[in-house]
Amino acid sequence: QVQLVESGGGLVQAGGSLRLSCAASGRTFSSYGMGWFRQAPGKEREIVAGINRSGGSTYYADSMKGRFTISRDNAKNTVYLQMNSLEPEDTARYYCAAARSGMYYTPSPGNWNYWGQGTQVTVSS
DSSP: OOOEEEEOOEEEETTOOEEEEEEEOSSOGGGSEEEEEEEOTTSOOEEEEEEOSSSSOEEEOGGGTTTEEEEEETTTTEEEEEEOSOOGGGOEEEEEEEETTOOOOOOOGGGOOEEOOOEEEEEEO
C-alpha cells in the first residue's frame, strides 16, 4: 500500500512554469513505476509522463515532449513534474499514480494501482 500526496499546483500565466511534487508514503517507493496524469473538465484522464523504478527511463505523451520533465528521488520518496512553456490547454487537475508492476508508460488509468487526490493547474492566457 502506498499513499500519494501531490503539491505545487496553482495559477500561472501562459509561458510560465510550475513544478509539481508527489510525496509517497511507505518503504517500497523505489519498487513502483510512477506516472503523472491529468484530467480537464469534461475530458478523460490522460497520461502526461511516466518514469521507471530507478529513474533511468521516462515516457512522455507527445504534446508534452520538450516542455515537461519527470524525475524521481527515491531517497525522498518523491516524484516531480517540471512543466515549462505552459499553455492554457494544460489547464487540468494533475494526478500522481503508482504501478506495483513497475510499468511506467501505459496510458490506461486502470493499469495503475494507486492515485493521489490531485493538484489543480490553471494556465491563463
